[in-house]
Amino acid sequence: MNLPASGRRVLVSGASRGLGRAVAQAFAANGDRVAVHYGSRAEEARATLDSLSGTGHALTGGDLADPAGAAAVVDAAAGALGGIDVLVNNAAVNERHPLAETTYEEWVAVWQRHVAVNLLATANLSHLAARRMIDGGTGGRIVNIGSRGAFRGEPDHPAYGATKAAVHALGQSLAVSLAPYGIGVASVAPGFFATERVAPRLDGPEGEAIRAQSPFGRVAEAEEVAAAVVWLASPAAEWSSGTILDLNGASYLRS
Template sequence: MKTVIVTGGGAGIGRETAKLFARGGDRVVIADIDLTAAEDVAIEIIADGGVAVAYKLDVSNEEQWEQFGAWIAAEFGAPNVLVNNAGIMDLGGFLEMSAAQWQRTIDIDLMSVVYGSRVFAKQMIDAGVRGHIVNISSVAAFFPSKLEPAYGVAKAAVLVATQSLRVELAQYGIGVTAIAPGAIRTDLIAHGNRAGLSREAEQDWSAKASAAQRLAFAGPDKVARVIHRSVRRNWAIVPVNPEAWSMYFLFRLSPDLVRIGLGILSFERAEALLARFSPLIDRLAAVK
């Protein structure tokens, strides 16, 4: 039985990914800072006849990664698949976000990938496991925007780090893939912060933006299927959804055009659109 580790496995893309691998007969380790959420997913998988274990992990903490790695090695041996999925998306302009907010994004979205990949790539190499590492990047890696620069910086770094790791691990038969989802129906915005607002205004913004995100065409199960196929086929970079593919190719074709086009985006325009379509968003969200 293969061992598959999924971080941020308590909800969204991580939850669907864990369930999909479990249905294929793999043992799934669901790592999440929210242990209750991870345990709920594990219980659901076990009830469906699968094998799953929940583990509490703060992915921004290198020491916890080392402890997690030691536990995995003792319990199951080197894993076959690592899916670095855990992440946050804090919104705010480059200058609006404090240094602490920038650091939080980098620690969770980027350094977690570094920590996890280092720990488990070493285990795979030492054990001779021809495994696979999947890192979740984002369309934001090709999306220079005033709305979420810290998130975009972190996800662009994940993209490049993944490709560097892919080159380095190829000699060991270990595959590495970067997944770049577009708009997906998750609670990513709901769990993030919006810089530059009062607490009350931030809560209002988050509620409206989260409702709009839940109207996205694709659900987390679509990303899970792409992750699963990427492990089998060892793809290098995989955008998910038409908007992600379009931005991927457009940014490669003309970065200037992308920057000019995205330059019209602003929180003022976004807030105006949310306010204008809020009744419709609320109705559609209620239907879904």
């Protein structure tokens, strides 16, 4: 069950922009073939696909909140790539919903969306990809994108923090159960990192305070997080299975 260092078949969920795009680009630069998943941003996903170095990449769209949609995404990715060696669970929603400002109806809806996408889709994709890895007998890797907020709390985004904590716990459970099949499972827990989505916040009045969270006086670049994901998916990282790797520039230290 030897996992190659390159030439792998990689599915990245939520890869139309931001961190997902950076992760897809990093794997492609490593010589891997990538299935770029998107939910609704087909045009942006196509831009991600066009930006990838190398050949043999694929585009696959689908609603991961729907279990049948998740299955269709994995089937399409495996069909286009000839299998799946690496799954990166990146797709997520993150909506502001502080309790004191949110109606009960909005609260329920927001929690349902977060659980469906951030947690259940991660669990479903992991099952679907891992079964293919097990049946193929070649091992593989699953890397989950968690969050610093799972540990320090997210008062304005409590469902996000809670579901990311659940993703971390899921990854550790799967790391134990899938190791006999040569499948390593790990998670990263990024702090604040720069993407087009958060650019207005970084450029606005709160930008200085956000950068000051880290003693380095800056936020991460998406490429820094992507580099860690690629390493966790590498043959050299097998003994890191079960880890939750903090990537927050010492902005939050946990014991």
